[in-house]
Amino acid sequence: MDINGARTLDIKRMKLSPTDEAKLESDNNAETVNFEEEEDDTNGKGDISLVYKALEDSPFELDGDSAYGLCLIAKRDLKAGELLHDDTPAFFGPSADLVEDYSTPLCLGCCVVMNDGNGENRCPTCGWPICSSDCDNIEHHKANECGLFVKHDVKFPPNVEIQPCYKAIAIIRGLLVKERSPQMWEQLMTLQWKTQLQLTPFPDFEEFKENFGLPEFGEEEDWTRILGIINVNSYSFQRIEKKEGSPSFGECLFPIYSLMCHSCSPNCTWAIQYSPEFSMKVRPTVDIKKGEMLSVCYNHEFSKFGFYKRQEKIRERAEFECKCRRCVDPHDLGTDLAAVKCFKCKEGLMLPEDASDFEMDWKCDKCSYGMSPEFISSFVESLYEQSDMAEDEAQETGEPVVKIFEDFILSNSNIKVHSNHWVIAEAAHAIVRLQASNLSKLKLEEVNRFTDLCQYLLQIKNVIAPGFSNERGMLHHHLARGYYMKVKLLINTDALKTTLSEEDLINIHNVQKYAMKFWKENPHYESLTENLKREPEYLIGEAEEIKLLLEGSNVPK
Numbered sequence: 440m441d442i443n444g445a446r447t448l449d450i451k452r453m454k455l456s457p458t459d460e461a462k463l464e465s466d467n468n469a470e471t472v473n474f475e476e477e478e479d480d481t482n483g484k485g486d487i488s489l490v491y492k493a494l495e496d497s498p499f500e501l502d503g504d505s506a507y508g509l510c511l512i513a514k515r516d517l518k519a520g521e522l523l524h525d526d527t528p529a530f531f532g533p534s535a536d537l538v539e540d541y542s543t544p545l546c547l548g549c550c551v552v553m554n555d556g557n558g559e560n561r562c563p564t565c566g567w568p569i570c571s572s573d574c575d576n577i578e579h580h581k582a583n584e585c586g587l588f589v590k591h592d593v594k595f596p597p598n599v600e601i602q603p604c605y606k607a608i609a610i611i612r613g614l615l616v617k618e619r620s621p622q623m624w625e626q627l628m629t630l631q632w633k634t635q636l637q638l639t640p641f642p643d644f645e646e647f648k649e650n651f652g653l654p655e656f657g658e659e660e661d662w663t664r665i666l667g668i669i670n671v672n673s674y675s676f677q678r679i680e681k682k683e684g685s686p687s688f689g690e691c692l693f694p695i696y697s698l699m700c701h702s703c704s705p706n707c708t709w710a711i712q713y714s715p716e717f718s719m720k721v722r723p724t725v726d727i728k729k730g731e732m733l734s735v736c737y738n739h740e741f742s743k744f745g746f747y748k749r750q751e752k753i754r755e756r757a758e759f760e761c762k763c764r765r766c767v768d769p770h771d772l773g774t775d776l777a778a779v780k781c782f783k784c785k786e787g788l789m790l791p792e793d794a795s796d797f798e799m800d801w802k803c804d805k806c807s808y809g810m811s812p813e814f815i816s817s818f819v820e821s822l823y824e825q826s827d828m829a830e831d832e833a834q835e836t837g838e839p840v841v842k843i844f845e846d847f848i849l850s851n852s853n854i855k856v857h858s859n860h861w862v863i864a865e866a867a868h869a870i871v872r873l874q875a876s877n878l879s880k881l882k883l884e885e886v887n888r889f890t891d892l893c894q895y896l897l898q899i900k901n902v903i904a905p906g907f908s909n910e911r912g913m914l915h916h917h918l919a920r921g922y923y924m925k926v927k928l929l930i931n932t933d934a935l936k937t938t939l940s941e942e943d944l945i946n947i948h949n950v951q952k953y954a955m956k957f958w959k960e961n962p963h964y965e966s967l968t969e970n971l972k973r974e975p976e977y978l979i980g981e982a983e984e985i986k987l988l989l990e991g992s993n994v995p996k
């Protein structure tokens with residue numbers, strides 16, 4: 440369950456007029472050359488002493504690394520699960536990536552999509568979308584663009600497309616930090632604002648400012664700098680729901696956690712709290728030794744892929760080459776999430792020898808047969824598409840979707856790809872998600888298959904998302920609920936005592952306890968909708984029943 444969407448790092452492209460796009464296209468090469476010739480100003484020229492000062496009381500400090508740039512390292516040994524420093528955003532803004540047009544605007548206060556019959560609600564002062572009277576007085580709106588829009592008579596909707604319009608709200612709030620808090624501005628100016636690969640050119644802001652209605656506001660250089668800082672550093676949230684059915688989409692710039700680096704097998708987990716003001720919480724998922732770098736996974740979506748596709752995504756969308764310990768290993772830390780079966784001998788496994796060489800042929804470890812990465816990539820892509828069509832296939836054929844996923848696993852696992860290959864793991868995950876919402880209706884053999892799949896996924900996550908990670912926590916939750924259903928079914932057929940020993944029941948209770956601990960200490964918990972909060976409540980009741988059973992009572996019924 441990915442509550443917070445992703446670290447933004449998914450470069451948001453400002454849509455420019457066609458003329459500008461063409462101009463940027465032709466300027467692009469020249470720009471790259473200039474960029475290389477320029478002295479390296481990737482991290483800006485703010486006052487770094489302010490960063491040191493801001494970190495004085497925290498259990499981590501600033502460090503530098505040749506592969507990662509600035510990063511945070513532990514000042515003392517950190518314990519798995521301990522809550523680190525809460526960071527409040529220097530500014531945030533609604534993110535319109537998933538919104539189509541101005542008819543369902545985003546609230547400038549809480550970033551909720553106004554699709555609940557409140558699409559016409561406006562701020563009484565500036566006339567821009569505000570969902571309710573609760574949001575009228577939100578400081579981030581009132582003290583920022585609200586007055587500016589009144590002063591310059593900027594009306595909603597402005598004469599620009601919806602995505603850049605909302606991006607401009609975040610940029611304007613960032614620019615206003617310069618006047619409202621010069622110290623924070625200096626601190627922000629130390630942040631990285633250009634990506635390593637620099638695939639997306641910066642827009643020419645002059646025309647945009649004109650169309651938006653703020654031709655005189657802010658220097659173009661500062662607009663560019665703040666957009667760059669947002670693109671490289673902001674964390675986005677996509678699924679925190681203020682109320683059921685009305686999701687919020689936004690991105691926040693955190694002055695401290697912007698310095699944390701990414702890992703595809705991280706040692707910390709993060710969450711953005713919806714209220715009071717989008718604070719960010721970070722916890723180590725494993726014990727971290729003094730001097731070790733803290734890392735989070737910027738985008739959980741990427742983590743599921745094997746090394747090749749994952750790196751491709753990170754390069755494309757975050758514009759850097761990931762140097763984490765998982766990405767430098769073609770074996771994905773021994774899980775072999777990307778390994779395919781040899782096309783020739785059908786026995787060996789194919790992977791490249793060097794994960795950092797994207798053009799290297801993949802070689803069979805038994806017969807040395809080689810294939811190009813492009814071929815392997817399109818082969819894997821077509822397998823994934825096949826499993827991705829399961830829902831459509833189920834609708835067309837009337838076959839249960841779980842069966843279609845099962846057949847997919849059966850015909851590909853250990854036949855065309857490694858049994859841990861990410862396309863297989865994804866199909867297994869799809870089954871777990873589908874069956875989890877249907878557990879009380881499953882037969883014993885289906886429940887057994889469900890718990891087997893949870894364990895299969897756990898053996899992968901134990902390596903790539905170790906410790907107290909969200910992924911392992913959720914899998915323990917599903918496993919615990921599956922075990923409980925099994926106990927219940929066995930009791931109903933009077934087969935409990937002959938099937939499960941007392942030791943088995945103790946193990947089941949331990950899994951329940953682990954899952955409850957995951958919920959209790961989960962930084963995502965407060966952000967869950969009421970609906971999702973019911974899940975841990977079921978678990979607590981079920982754990983109580985297993986405990987009573989262990990003590991000799993005759994529950995559950």
Ligand SMILES: C[S@@+](CC[C@H](N)C(=O)[O-])C[C@H]1O[C@@H](n2cnc3c(N)ncnc32)[C@H](O)[C@@H]1O
Pocket residue numbers: 482506507508509510630631634635671672697698699700701702757758759760761762763
């Ligand atoms: C949010 S910033 C982190 C702080 C940044 N290193 C700095 O110097 O300010 C994200 C950037 O850090 C670098 N980075 C973070 N994680 C990395 C990783 N796993 N491998 C390589 N570079 C990484 C990339 O340049 C990325 O665009």
